[in-house]
Amino acid sequence: MTYILQDRTVHSIPDLLRVRAHETPDAVALRYPVDTAWEKMTWQELYDRVIQVAAGLRSLGVGSQSRVALLCSTRAEWVIADFGILAAGGATTTVYPSSVADECAFIISDSEATVVIVENVEQLAKIQKISDRLPLVTNIVLIDGDALGVIPLDQLAGMGDPTSIETVIDGITRDHLATLIYTSGTTGRPKGVELTHDNWLYTSEATSRVGILLPDDLQYLWLPLSHSFGKVIEVLMVDVGVETAIDGRVDKIVENLAEIRPTGMAAAPRIFEKVYNVMVSSIEAEGGAKLAIFHWAVRVGKKVSRLRQHGQEPGRLLTVQHAIADRLVFSKLRARFGGRFRFLVSGSAPLSVELAEFFDAAGLTILEGYGLTESSASTFVNPPGAARFGSVGPPIPGTEVRIADDGEVLIRSRAIMRGYHGLPEETAHTLVDGWLQTGDIGVLDQDLYLRITDRKKELIKTSGGKYVAPAKLEGLISVASPYISTVLVHGDRRRYCVALVTLDPDATGIWARENGVADDPVAIAEHPAMVELVESAVAGVNRGLASYETIKRVHILPAEFSIETGELTPSMKLKRRVVEQRNAAVLDAMYDDPGEFAP
Numbered sequence: 001m002t003y004i005l006q007d008r009t010v011h012s013i014p015d016l017l018r019v020r021a022h023e024t025p026d027a028v029a030l031r032y033p034v035d036t037a038w039e040k041m042t043w044q045e046l047y048d049r050v051i052q053v054a055a056g057l058r059s060l061g062v063g064s065q066s067r068v069a070l071l072c073s074t075r076a077e078w079v080i081a082d083f084g085i086l087a088a089g090g091a092t093t094t095v096y097p098s099s100v101a102d103e104c105a106f107i108i109s110d111s112e113a114t115v116v117i118v119e120n121v122e123q124l125a126k127i128q129k130i131s132d133r134l135p136l137v138t139n140i141v142l143i144d145g146d147a148l149g150v151i152p153l154d155q156l157a158g159m160g161d162p163t164s165i166e167t168v169i170d171g172i173t174r175d176h177l178a179t180l181i182y183t184s185g186t187t188g189r190p191k192g193v194e195l196t197h198d199n200w201l202y203t204s205e206a207t208s209r210v211g212i213l214l215p216d217d218l219q220y221l222w223l224p225l226s227h228s229f230g231k232v233i234e235v236l237m238v239d240v241g242v243e244t245a246i247d248g249r250v251d252k253i254v255e256n257l258a259e260i261r262p263t264g265m266a267a268a269p270r271i272f273e274k275v276y277n278v279m280v281s282s283i284e285a286e287g288g289a290k291l292a293i294f295h296w297a298v299r300v301g302k303k304v305s306r307l308r309q310h311g312q313e314p315g316r317l318l319t320v321q322h323a324i325a326d327r328l329v330f331s332k333l334r335a336r337f338g339g340r341f342r343f344l345v346s347g348s349a350p351l352s353v354e355l356a357e358f359f360d361a362a363g364l365t366i367l368e369g370y371g372l373t374e375s376s377a378s379t380f381v382n383p384p385g386a387a388r389f390g391s392v393g394p395p396i397p398g399t400e401v402r403i404a405d406d407g408e409v410l411i412r413s414r415a416i417m418r419g420y421h422g423l424p425e426e427t428a429h430t431l432v433d434g435w436l437q438t439g440d441i442g443v444l445d446q447d448l449y450l451r452i453t454d455r456k457k458e459l460i461k462t463s464g465g466k467y468v469a470p471a472k473l474e475g476l477i478s479v480a481s482p483y484i485s486t487v488l489v490h491g492d493r494r495r496y497c498v499a500l501v502t503l504d505p506d507a508t509g510i511w512a513r514e515n516g517v518a519d520d521p522v523a524i525a526e527h528p529a530m531v532e533l534v535e536s537a538v539a540g541v542n543r544g545l546a547s548y549e550t551i552k553r554v555h556i557l558p559a560e561f562s563i564e565t566g567e568l569t570p571s572m573k574l575k576r577r578v579v580e581q582r583n584a585a586v587l588d589a590m591y592d593d594p595g596e597f598a599p
Helices: 012-022 042-059 076-087 099-110 122-131 164-172 197-210 226-240 250-260 269-288 287-311 318-335 353-361 424-430 470-478 503-512 523-525 530-541 577-582 584-590
Strands: 028-033 039-042 067-071 093-094 115-118 138-142 177-182 192-196 218-220 243-246 263-267 343-346 365-368 400-403 408-414 437-444 450-455 485-491 499-501 550-555
Touching: 012 042, 012 076, 012 164, 012 197, 012 226, 028 042, 028 250, 039 042, 042 076, 042 164, 042 226, 067 076, 067 099, 067 122, 076 093, 076 164, 093 099, 093 523, 099 122, 099 177, 099 192, 115 122, 115 287, 177 197, 177 226, 177 365, 192 197, 197 226, 218 226, 218 250, 250 318, 250 577, 263 318, 269 318, 269 343, 269 353, 269 485, 269 503, 269 584, 287 318, 287 353, 318 353, 353 365, 400 437, 424 437, 450 470, 470 485, 470 499, 499 503, 499 523, 499 530, 499 584, 503 523, 530 550, 577 584
Parallel strands: 028 243, 067 093, 067 115, 093 177, 115 138, 218 243, 218 263, 263 343, 343 365, 499 550
Antiparallel strands: 028 039, 177 192, 400 408, 408 437, 437 450, 485 499
């Protein structure tokens, strides 16, 4: 399949950007924060800046498929630097901003990067600490700040010959390496996933056909661009020509949504869970009539949502009730998101049906999708107007899918990686006859909507020989109470399943103030009333499970799992092995008592 934008053949990501700048030069490409205001950059201005950075990189010796490491949070300069690397003919090695120095050393060294672009002096300090382990690195470029021995990004943009870059772009082919993204490493060392220009061009074209992102949308982008989920959106915004407000500061999301009032946003489920938890805990703290109205509104909204999922419309009475529920409850939730959302997309981790139906009832439909770094992120997605909650949607156009005899999801398309960098045996094990072995267990319905049930390697087999899907249980428990944040279900080769639970500090902070409890994580986690709330929530989940699936013990940990502490991957997936190792004594103690947990 030949990739075409407005009757012009496009052969690389920089070529795609060049066409976009030619077609809509004066349209706004990016909005980005500067101090307390938002600045704008047109497509022509973005392209010109990219060409300047590319010329500077060429002057530093960056050539065809040379690797340049990019250690930066999501911001306009990330986009400029990434596209500049590609326009220079190079390939971007993405490094998560949360990576510690040792992780940076491994990724930069393994990818054979010769230039490193860092965001600020804090990130620069990581690189300087490991400089003796990076013999191939010849230059460091600094985006913000000033330091000896580095090149400021503004200075880099003034180096080299910009007029030569058009010829460089003409020489880039679809098979050239564009990106090296290192897998999050839930187990073992991360592997460098080699993704070509064609991988991204196909994924962008196929995703745009689904119609999620339209040219007149205003997209809000905060996702880590060092992750494949963010990267595909970066390319898609060029393909569609959509204006994008970009700011990776997670603590600014709510504030920015109210100010920017976007029409679209992609996020990990944890963002939606936090909004839900804070809203529910605030209303529960008030109690009385407001709480009763809230629960009534949610029941009404979910009835409407379930009817519409089956292609039906509510009757007259339910329509009136929903209008009242919307005015009293749901409109306030939409206002938190800016009041203009046309779409929300969820990826990176499973989204619970409970949460999806709640947001849909509020007029904020979340379109869940699925993909791996090895498949350029976007592989399945629920289409607008035809979402099926609990599924990740059908495959995007041009993607083949089949389910292996053991239930593993296999996919094949132009989005599949070239291979793992320097790991031919790993590549051969993962790519078999062109089919990507995803490692995920799933089922397809008659319309090819996929439901992921668990990770193949994470299925629990109890000592009684029963198989339990921990991700399913974790999803059910995490939405059973607004105070629960993250859950780990444990029980492989054990007599029964137990759970480690962390609490949402925003929601529990509200609870603590209302109940006269010190706003201290340990005090809250150990408080008998909080323990009772969590155990009651788990008991409610247990009532809908088979006996061998039920959770017999619960332990509340005082601190949330986080990326910074190494318990979550940068895409907010649980590092199961790390959590289990760090809490081995707690887990073992939960099996010492021969009795069973029965709140």
